[in-house]
Structure formats: C-alpha cells, structure tokens
Amino acid sequence: MMSTVTPANLDLPPENWWRSRTARRFRRHRLAMFGVVMIAVLTIACVLGPYLLPYDQLFIDLRARFAPPMTGGHIFGTDPLGRDVAARLFHAGRISLLVGFCAMLISIVIGTVIGVLSGYYGGRVDAALMRFTDAFLSFPSIFLLLALAAFIRPDPLMITVIIAVTTWMEVARIVSTEVRSLRERDFILAAHMLGLSNRWIMFRELLPNAIGPIIVAATLTVARAILLEAYVSFLGYGIQPPLPSWGNMLNGAQQYLGSAPWLAIVPGIAITLAVTSFNFIGDGLRDALDARSDLS
C-alpha cells in the first residue's frame, strides 16, 4: 500500500528539495494545496483571531445569551453564557490543533520505535510487538479512549497522551513493513559490514529512509487526533470547560439544536475543515512520494 521512497529523494538539501520531483508533484496536487492553504488560514485565524475580535472568549454577559450570528458584533453569535462564539472558536482551535499536533508527535514516536524494532529484528521480537499492536487495534479505539478518559483527570495533556496511546498502531505497522523491506537493501548490508551498531543502523540508516511514509502517516494522524479529541470532548470526557475545544463546544449543543443551531453548526464546520485539510495534505503527500505516480 505504502510506497517506498528512494533515499535520493530526501537526502537533498532544502533549497533543492523545493525543486525536487516530489515537491513538484505535491504542488500540482490541487486538493493538497487547498489543504495547506486552509490549515494556514485556520492556524493564523486561531493565533491572531482573538486579538481582532471585540470580545474576550471568557467574557460572560448573561443579558446577551443566545444572540444569533451577525448580531451585536458577534459574527458567530453567542453561547448560553453570552460569550462570543467566534472568540471561543479561535481559542478552541488553538487547543484542538495543539492537541492534534502533540498527540501526533507522541503517537509517531511510539509507533516509530515499535515499528523500527519489530521491522529490524524480525522473528520473535517482530511477532511479539506486532501481536501487541494487534491487541490495541482490536479495541475499537473510541471504546478504549473513552474507557481511559472516563477514569482520569481530564486535562489537555492527559487527553493528548491517551489519544496518542490509541493512535500509534497504524504508524507502527507502516514503519515495520517499511523497515523490513529496507533491511535487506545493499546500503544496510554495507552498514553491517562496516560494523555499525544496531542502534546506529536502526535510527541513523533505516529511519531516515522510511521518513516518507512516516510523514504521510503523521499528517493523517493529526487529522485522526483532532477527530478523536472532538469525539471524546463531545461525549463529555475530554477537554473540560471553561477551556474551549472544538469538541467540547459541541458538547451540550444538541440541547440547543432547536433554539440556537449555530452552537452546533459553527464548531462542526471548523472540525470538518481542519480534518479534511489534513487528510487532503496526507493524500497529496502520499501521491507525491510515490515515485510511480509520474509513470502513470
């Protein structure tokens, strides 16, 4: 499924990388470019947005509760406490994007280490680690995630960690497959003959050559992590108010679906945009890194 990357592709210095075939393929991928632009816009909005709005996200005004969008200077209306939904949305975006990104980092580290170890050593190590990975995959991750989240103190750090704990398996599998196929290549055999340590070979030789699929997986994992945060927070076990996240803004929105539908619509669009964009980028990267795609 995942294509291998020729080492030459990624050993290029940055200025050449921009002109590499991979980069050109990526730039030609319209959806991926849309994704990049969207993520840039969302990030900027979340970082700068709060400073441009007339309302503070924490400012409560009970007289202005449930103001519809575009009234009283509230572009996206107000929530049940009369807080500006737009201001909360941007603040929530910071949390959601950050949780997604950090969860991805942890997830990639766990997945990569397990994947490299299992792919490199093969045999029993491989079997044991992959069974362990399968065990995690056998839980529908949302069940595992909720079971974990229901019994811990729900602060953003813990949510990030448990999202990572339930998303590293795909990465481990991909890396393991990748490393297993690279292991028999000439340059690794050469490294062995040079007497380099296992650790050196694993993390200095094999890993850089598996970086392409890892990047693709990383992008898709951000998307997945944002989605999972939304699920858990929507169900009330994730990020807790007053700290806003896109997911917890939706928690309770069902109650007001008839009277204040914007409370459900606005954060949902933000989540969908962010997740779609990351998926587009991941898809573009996968195509771009696939050397065969030029041939077809």
Added chain:
Amino acid sequence: MATDKTTLFPEISRRKALGLMAATGASLAVPALIGRGSALAAAPDKPTGQFIVGFSQEPTVFNPHLLHIEVDEGVHFAIFDPLFNVDPDGKFTPALAAEVPTVENGGISADGLNWKIKLRDGVKWHDGQPFTAEDVKFTLDLMVEPDFRSWRRAGHDLVRDIKVVSPTEITWRMEKTYAPYPSILASTFIVPKHALGEAADKNTAPFNNAPIGTGAFKWGKRVAGDHIELLANADYFGEGPYLERVIIKYIPDLNVLYTQFKSGDIDITGLQWITPDHYEEAKGLADREVQLVAGSTVESFTLNMGKPQFKDPAVRSALYHAIDKQAIIDALYYGLPTPTETYMPQQSFYYNPDLPKHEFSLEKAKAVLDGAGWLAGGDGVRAKDGVKLAFTCSTTAGNHIREQAQQFIQQSFKDIGVEMTISNLPPAVMWGDYWMTSQFDSVIVGIDFLTGPDPDTSDYFASTSSVATGGAGQNTWQYHSPEVDKLLQEGGNSLVPDERKASYLKLQEVVRNDLPLLPLFQYTTVRGRKKGLTGFTPNVNNRIDTWNIGTWYWEA
C-alpha cells in the same frame, strides 16, 4: 424527653406543603391524597387503561434493599409496601402495619426503645402466599445479614430481639434511641421470606429480577434498556389500583423525554422531568398539565474548610457576597429554583425561615476581604500571610447548566480578586476519594441532606463525620463545630418533633453564620402530565413520582 403527651410524628399543616408547590394555572386542582374530593371524577370500578411514565434513567435494581439509585424506587413503590408511608405533609400513614405505632397507641415505649407493631390481616403476596409477621422479621434481619449487600444499615443495626408474637404482631427492642428510625422504616419495603429466604445468594437471587411484593402493581416484564411493564394487583389491600397496566419507559435523553411528552407518547414525565428551558413552552401545551414542584435537593457551593484559604470566616462570607444568586437562577435556571439560606428543604417542618438574607454585592465582598487583611498582590489575586486566595472548583463534568453557573461565578470571583480555577471531573473520579476524603478545594453540588422527612444531618455536619480527620461520614467540608455537635446530639435524642425543632432551627442558624457551604437554591422541578390523570401528588418526602401510583386513574 418522655412526656405523657408525646406524639412521635410531626403534625405539619397541609397548607405548608401545598403552599410551597407553586402551581401554575390549571394545575391548582391537585387532588388531595387522602379522601379524594367528591368534585373529582370517580375512580373506575375495576382497573382500566394504562399509563406510561417516562424516566430519564433506567430502573435496574428491583430488590429494594440492594444498592440502588433514586429512579429504582419508582418501581419499588409500585410493587412493595413499607410498614407505613410518608405523605406529602410528612405524616405517616399505615401501609402493611394496621396502624402507625406511636407512644400514644402503645406501639412505641415512652423511651422509644420498645416497639410493637400490629400488622394488617389478610394481605397476600403477588404469588398468593399470605403476608405475615415472619416476613417483617425476615426483612429486618436481612438488612444486617453479613453477606447481604444491603444498601443501608443505619437504624436497622440497632434492632434487637425481634419476636413474632402472632402472624399479625411483631415486637423488637432498640439498642438506643434513634430518632430517624421511623423515617427509615417508612422507606424499608417488606420483602417475602418465602421467595427470597431460601436463595443461596440473596444478592443474586432470581427474585431480584422478578420481584414479588404486596403492592398495587405486580411485576410484568422488563425489556432491558427500554421499558418495564407492571400489572394491576387485583387483590391489593389498599386503595386502587385503578390502572390495568403501568409502563415505565426509559428515555435516556431529557430533550427526547420532553418531545415524547409533547407528542403524547408518554403520559407523565418522571424523574429528571422537564428541563427548565422547556418550561415556558410546556405551560402552553394543549391537554397537558404542567406543575412546578419543589425538590428536596439543595444546590450549594461547598468549601473545604481544611484548606488554609477557607479557614477565615471573612473569606467565606465575602465569597457568598460575590455570588449573584439571582442572576444564576433567573438566567441559567429560567427563574425556577427558590433561593435559600439553608440546607433544609423549605417544605420541612424544621425549616428555619428567619435566617439572614443573602446580599449580592461585590463592594461588600471586597470590603470584607480588605477588612480581614486579604490584599491584592501584584497579579491582582488577594493573599494573606502567604496564603493566596486561589483555589480550584470542581463539579461533575457533563452537567451543563451547573457548569455554566460555575463559569459565571468564576468571573464574579475574579472581579473581587479571587482566583478560581475550574477543574471538573468525570463522576467516577469526582465522587470517589476526591470527594469522600476532602481532597477538593471547593465543589458545586446538589445534595439532599435529609432522610425522608427526618431532620437529622449528623452524617453531613457532625465533627466525627469527616473521613479526612479519621471520622466516618460525609462531612467532606471538614466543618467542625462543638456547637453543631451539641445541637445534633440534642435533636437526635428526642422523639418529640416540637422539642427537636428548636435544636434544628438553631443548627441552621449556626451553619448559615459559619458558611461551610454557600447555599444557592433549592431545586424546583417541572413536572408535566396529560390532562385527565387523577391521583398524581408531589411528595417532597418521597421524591419519586410513583410513590402513590396505586391511586392514579384516568378521569372517565
């Protein structure tokens, strides 16, 4: 305490109970429970029709003596009977007992230690077996049986020497005087010895999922996760039943519960009722009666007095001043709850109406703090002697309106230089050791402090009730006051309501003054039912809607 004229049970005027049910429009025609007014349509001669009650939680525990939640009692009251019941006025009315035991009728000795109860004759269990004193003995024994996971032993563990005098008479002795025991007995349902007594493990006996009682309704069937069907008990000894069938429908979402009420799919909204935001609309529905009913739960902002921030009475008083109770009630709770100054429900015989009224004033709050030496530091947060006026506030994650109130209070506190950090927890974490062993700083919580109509609150206020200081109980705010201890002692030692009353009035005054908890309001519930349903009577002492379901019927 033992005077000749002692009556064991409080006489509370009906006015008191009804007056506080702020009824709306049509719903003023609430029938009195006893002696149904002749103006109302007569009950049918034989059970007719069916009734669908909607609950937002699922009743799952049908053995009334196992650990259960409030909603389970909705089924218990239909199927079982206690020896005597509590009516909305807080008066006891005989059920399986032929008469309510009192000192006057010789049922209870003047010192409250020796009990003799005459039982109703000719009562049959749902399976046709006769009900006798053996069943009562079995039930009382069961409460303290070592292997049985009975949900409550308080009071029952003082019972000694139970003697079955005759099939219709039973006596026992109490180890010591225990004032709340009548209230406990009023919610102790008698279970059949012949059906449960032989079970190898009474915790898992088949009886627990197919209960047999003496009540107005018999167990029909249960479709788990959906509904329970109860059928009329034609041999019922008391009034009713008038309905052929009662369906207890589990609707896990309050919005859907309301929608189903609106559409007529359910006939009455049960536990958790109509959410406050739907009240306005519900009032206007055709062919529906919507009624405001006082709940016995009191919402409060509780402070852990074991923490250095809250040791100073000035801080507690200032925080109370800084809470805009009325805004919370009006805006977030749609004006429904009643502001309160005490933990005692306002319908109680023991309620103290003369407590100082709360005044919302940020200026006063600031002045109090300034006066006590809590001054703002560089970060705007007040501090004194190295203790910063900063703390966390927790509540159960998922209670949206309460979370909104919490964030609102947070903003007010910020205005007076108090930093409150919100740290809400899932229920499992919240009410475990975090609550029980006083690890929290402050908590917003709704608590029902009473046991039925009894005013004893030792479990919440006695110095010996804090787990954190080696006690046992739920004085999780670590409120230790010799005066309170003395008052609780006095109140608990007497069986005379009028004597007890003085102690509890004073107790409320002391608690209001010390403010271990900042009382916010007493809940008001919005209960709706279809027009034509007769018999439904709110009862602050028996919180579940179906406590008198045997007397419900449709007006023809």
Added chain:
Amino acid sequence: MLRYIVGRIGQSLLLLFLVSIIGYFVLLLAPGGPMSQFALTPGISKQDLDRIAEQMGLNRPIIVQYADWLWHLLQGDWGASFRDNRPVLTVILDHLPATLLLMGSATAIAMTLGVWIGIMGAIRRYSIFDYAATVGAMIALSVPTFWFGLIAIYVFSLNLGWFPAGNMYTIGSGSVGDVLWHLVLPASVLALVDVAIWSRYMRTATLDVINQDFIKTARAKGLSPRRVLFKHVVGNALLPMITLAGLQVPALLGGALVTETVFTWPGMGRLFLDSLGYNDYPVVMGLLMFSAVLVLIGNLLADLISAFVDPRIRLA
C-alpha cells in the same frame, strides 16, 4: 488449511488475553470506584459504601481480582453488572440486536451506494462525477459522525419533520415500519463513512478488472457493457469486499457508539456510555471483550476468506 485456521485462532486468543489485561488494569487502577456513583444517594453513608465494596471483593489486590475475573470468564461466566446484578453476557446480548440492526442497515446502505458510486466513478474516470466522488469521500471521512448526526437531526427532524430525532420506535407501536422510520437517520449517518470507503475500494477494484484481458475479450464477444460490468466486475470484486467488511468492524462499532448516543438508540454503544457513567466495570469490561471478539472474528473471517481465495497466503 486447518493448521492455518488453528494457528490464527490461537493468535486471536492470545490477543484477547492481552486485550483483557490492558482493559482490566486501566479500569481498576483508575481513581474513583464503582461505589462513588452512590456517594450522594440520600440516606447512604460512607460506612455502607465501604462495607458493600468489601462484600463485593473490590478491596482485594487487583491481580487477585483479575485472576478471579479471568477464571470465571474461562468458565463462561462474564460476571454480573454492578447496576442490576444481571449476568453481563445477558445484558450485552439484550443490547446486541439494536446495534446489529443499525450496523447491518448502515452496511447495506454503504455497500449499495458505495458500489454504485465506485463503479460509476471507474467507468467515467476523471469525469466531474468521479472527481466529486473522490473529494466527497475524503470529506465524508473527515466529518465527525456525531456532528453529521446533529446536522441530520436539525435538518430532517427539527426543520423538515420527516424523521424522528431519536429512539428506536414509538412507544406502544414498534411495528416494522415504525422501526424502519426511526432507523433511516441513524443508519444513514453511520453509513456515511462506509460509503466513502466502499466507493474508493470499488473504484480501484473496477479499474483493475476493466483493464484485464478477459473483460476486453468479453466485450469483443459483443456482450453488452452493462452485462460485462455486472457479471465480471462486480462478481470479481465481491469476495474481497467481504474481507473489507470484516476489517470495517472496529470502525463501524466506534461509529455506532456515537450514533447511538446522538439518536438515543438503545444499543451496545449507549450501554457502554451508560456503564462508564455508572462505573459498571463488569459491563464495561464485558463490552470491551465482546467488541474485541467481534473485531477478531471480523479479521479472522477476512483472513480466512482471502486465504481461501488466494492460496499463496497460506504459505506466508
């Protein structure tokens, strides 16, 4: 073949064992405890709660509790629910039909729609339809299922009034038509992600087959494109589709959980959330194990079918 099957089942059992350890320790090492939900019940005291915990054996070391639980499980005893003392397996099986109905309908919708979109996309490759289907699929994979549910309720239930906003049937009715009417929204919402997956899969499969020689031969023989398409393309793509269906089980179960929550559908997902809320460990554990078994069966079937179809896999 038999050895392969036995080997795979052995592996699955090992996996289940791992799953059980992870699940159990996560649940029991967490703060709180099953008694905490009763803390605020009027009239109950801390002593009562402590005593009951003791009576239930919840104070034993976690290893002992786990061993005890596992030992009973091996004998077919899944334990009893803390809430109503009923056997866990009975509780789960009570909720299973609703979930299976929902998942089954969603899969049926997804397959029908997905296969159609996939084939059309492949036949009209690079057309606007194909492009829209591709982008649409990616978006569908990115929309949170619960949000899609909320929007569906807002549009089709609150505004248009076509379908009910929740529940499985009208109280007192429960006829087949009534259940179907309640089923439309949740099943469609749950199907969304799968439509995307099926259509992607079907597009690739169709493209693979279209370019093969025997199709060209068949068309050269003068068979109508439609017949060729349905006889050969769909026929050839169908078996692997079952494999895919097997692999979709975990995602579908996860989706069912949130869909059931939004639509108050009385299935296993709701049971899971309820049980979490009540700290009903035996049921939570049971559901984790049960869903793991479902997933493993799905995977196992997927594996076996591919092994059956493709003899090379057996050697691996």
